[in-house]
Amino acid sequence: MTDHEARPIRVALSNDYEIALLGIAQMLARHPSQVQVVDLTTNTEMQHRPDVILFDTFGRLPDDDRKLRAVIDQNPAKVVVYSWDDYPEEAARRAGAAGYVSKRLSANELVAAIAAIHDRTTVEAVEPDGEPVITWPGQAIGLSQRESEMLGFITRGLTNAEIARRAYLSINTVKTYIRTAYAKIGVRNRAEAVAWGIRNGFESTDDTGI
Structure with a gap:
């Protein structure tokens, strides 16, 4: 046992x-x-x-x-x-x-x-149970996982260039995710996005660096 x-x-x-x-x-x-x-x-x-x-x-x-x-x-x-x-x-x-x-x-x-x-055993195949997977903030309001993470990075204070370099994305891809995220949360610029992120729990507590 x-x-x-x-x-x-x-x-x-x-x-x-x-x-x-x-x-x-x-x-x-x-x-x-x-x-x-x-x-x-x-x-x-x-x-x-x-x-x-x-x-x-x-x-x-x-x-x-x-x-x-x-x-x-x-x-x-x-x-x-x-x-x-x-x-x-x-x-x-x-x-x-x-x-x-x-x-x-x-x-x-x-x-x-x-x-x-x-x-320490082999993972056996499990029949999907049909339960929803809730794994990222903002999913309920239509944010994709990537859009949600972009808001987290922005609230943390990263620039677009820093996000692109560390996430191995092009700067244009980062900008696209940010633009679509802004539209979904109803903000127009980075300052409003940071304020929205803080109000909605996107402020990180990490002090080890990203």
């Missing part, structure tokens, strides 16, 4: 944005017999001795991610990177992550992947 057959796997959620963590916590809360969220934090050190730390890459870029390394170094738990393809698995593995899971997974699939990494 594995340990989590006796009790749920203790999971900590880590990201710079509290608003980004709430959606993941909502997903995992549907499976209380399998996983228990014990920390939901923007800090690098967990307080409640989790078995697994799910490191959400929303608003982070794989270019020398010092926060991911700090989370790995400061905690004995297995750190699992939870991301889209633009934060490649190779970058997570180089930093020392124990696992990597895609944000395309349903809640049921995500729980199965966490359990497999916790037990």
Whole structure:
């Protein structure tokens, strides 16, 4: 019998944005017999001795991610990177992550992947459960994942050139995402976008640098 057959796997959620963590916590809360969220934090050190730390890459870029390394170094738990393809698995593995899971997974699939990494077993195919995946702020008002991240970077104070360089995007692509995001949230310029971001929880607490 594995340990989590006796009790749920203790999971900590880590990201710079509290608003980004709430959606993941909502997903995992549907499976209380399998996983228990014990920390939901923007800090690098967990307080409640989790078995697994799910490191959400929303608003982070794989270019020398010092926060991911700090989370790995400061905690004995297995750190699992939870991301889209633009934060490649190779970058997570180089930093020392124990696992990597895609944000395309349903809640049921995500729980199965966490359990497999916790037990060091092969992830078995899981039938999609049809549950919505809520993994980024602003999804409910029509923001795409990329548009949402652009607003996070802008609220953090990055320039378009900095975003393009670190995200491996062209400057024109960055401008396109920003322009469509502005239209969806009803702002006209960067100052209004920053103000909107602060009001809506897009202000990062990260102090390790991006």
